[in-house]
Ligand SMILES: Nc1ncnc2c1ncn2[C@@H]1O[C@H](COP(=O)(O)OP(=O)(O)O)[C@@H](O)[C@H]1O
């Protein structure tokens with residue numbers, strides 16, 4: 001018999017195939033709330049619907065395989081639930097949802113979200129990126145897909161939006177659907193339904209990480225995300241100035257409120273210091289040296305790292321190929337380090 005452990009259980013369940021989707025239940029993200037303790041295994045299995053034959057078959061196959069591996073003495077509890085009950089719907093295949101938030105606009109939230117998505121994907125993980133910033137969608141420009149229009153495809157009898165794929169990352173932006181040059185007043189219900197379409201009416205498939213570039217501050221989009229979706233955590237982006245942090249503090253406190261809780265995975269200090277392109281070894285701490293670290297102490301969240309001010313960060317974003325793609329650039333290394341810390345804090349969350 002194999003020693004009972006969470007990993008051993010997951011490995012065993014990877015042999016259980018959900019035939020309608022042609023992959024195993026772990027890869028498909030159907031395994032939920034796995035608890036393994038002395039002689040006891042319990043978990044939920046998330047299905048699109050409960051009244052179909054695979055539900056029973058998958059459940060009994062899983063139980064049989066677990067008994068074969070860990071013996072007949074263990075107690076096994078498997079609870080089938082629907083995607084809807086889990087609040088996931090089409091997001092059942094998405095393992096982690098990460099919201100990138102900020103106190104105000106212009107601090108580099110989109111720059112961080114885009115480069116972080118690329119840095120995570122460079123680690124061999126599958127990544128999607130949603131641009132939910134209704135005030136200034138920037139993903140289409142940053143990924144050079146301004147002229148693309150996502151197609152709709154039939155899925156479970158409903159039309160669903162197929163994300164655009166660029167640099168191996170699945171992308172959707174509010175900018176694909178509205179004319180960003182026209183003024184647009186976003187009333188609450190409109191903002192909410194925009195987010196629901198990007199998250200819930202799209203065909204995200206199986207993803208390790210879905211990164212969401214959120215609008216700055218606090219508003220209807222933040223509320224909807226916290227209340228209707230199961231978000232792994234939020235990453236706060238700030239610049240080193242104290243006035244920027246005052247706004248960040250307010251936004252962070254919103255996520256800490258009861259009922260709204262989205263765990264704060266950590267803080268990224270963008271524009272932490274200036275590196276002139278003709279003197280790449282110089283660092284000028286224009287706004288102070290360790291403000292980011294101090295801010296994260298105040299918030300009580302991990303410090304995920306610093307990104308310098310480098311003109312190529314802006315230029316590469318404008319040119320549609322974010323700097324994290326350029327393995328030789330030191331800033332790509334900085335984003336790789338941040339990505340590592342994010343993955344680490346997700347593991348511990
Ligand atoms: N670290 C950086 N170095 C240089 N320019 C940056 C950096 N971060 C962001 N920028 C630039 O600053 C502007 C605002 O960044 P953006 O990511 O759009 O902010 P936000 O999404 O918070 O409004 C953009 O032109 C972007 O290219």
Ligand SMILES: [Mg+2]
Pocket residue numbers: 109110111133136137138
């Ligand atoms: Mg932005």
